[in-house]
Amino acid sequence: MTRPPTAAQRRIIDAAEPVTGRLRGTEAQLAALVRRGLAFRHPRPPHDHFLTPAGHRVRETAEAPEALPEAPAPAPAPASVPAGVFAARVGGEEAAVNGPARAREVHSAWQGLLELRRMTNPGGATDRPCAWERAHLVRAAALALEAAGHRPEPAPTPGAGSAEGGYRVRATPQPEAVAVREPDAEALRACAATLEGAGWQVGEHMEPRTRRRYLLASPRRS
Template sequence: MAEFEVATGAAGAPSGDDRERRAAVRTAFEGLLQIRRLMNTDAADPEGVPAEWERRRPIRAVALALEAADVPPSAVDADGHRVATGYCLGPAERAGVVRVEWLGPPGSGAGYAAQEALRNCAAVLRRLGWEALEYRGPRRRHHLEVEPPPPGPPRR
């Protein structure tokens, strides 16, 4: 059995049957929530706080959270041309921070939809305890910077 690979939107589209993919995402996300329950025993809402595993692999954790919420990932073909509209994740300038962009093929209108789509991504991630801030960069392109909240005393 192959290892489950998250869809970051920076590579090709996930292969295989859509139903099988949804089932694999659901299983992986349930595993992530179980990790949270086991690792965040001091938190008032253990499922609402990113676990240490997620802090060490933020791109993987954010991708899984978005795909589990049925937010579509972008994708590129073998030549590197964008072929699907959706989120695209990569590292931000600061370590441990994920940059979330909304990208699509030329003429897809992804740029026009980006602000609303990214706000949806931010809402999904905030419900799971991530901090998501919206920025506007060069050419007024919107993106998010997502990171876990700073560690602190347990919340009760």
């Protein structure tokens, strides 16, 4: 059985950049993480260290879970995210703060994700999702939408039912597929165009019960 990381190693893992997994620490600390398969040293200068998929899993044990899988029916709003942890908005979040600071965070996260694609995709391709995105479908799709300027669905107003307007991204029972909903038909088509441009395969579907249209999006592999 693999030994869990030490407290010092866990602090380094927890402090990794949110999207890219770039690490900071002494050479000895980083080398120890590499030996345990939790990090890798990038072969290109400046030879930074990054979390491996196993390292990402270790870090995420302390983060809030993604939205639970759902059928096409609407799902509850997502759980809140611990303070200091960046997360793209999937729609329905409470106490969401907008403004220049949030825009900078989203832009930085998207640029970091493109860099992660360059480092981990075959041939350095940035036009299609990487392994991290396929392992975090809801967050990855939401980041592509938020970075492109789409507005997430606000939290429902107490006593007023579901909020209106804005995208909502949720997991589905289908493997490697998320559902994207947006009450405005034109905005839904714009979401589809954004996801396709970000390397996702997108199809439009209709819920039999409500007759509302939604998107199913999956990361493109080639």
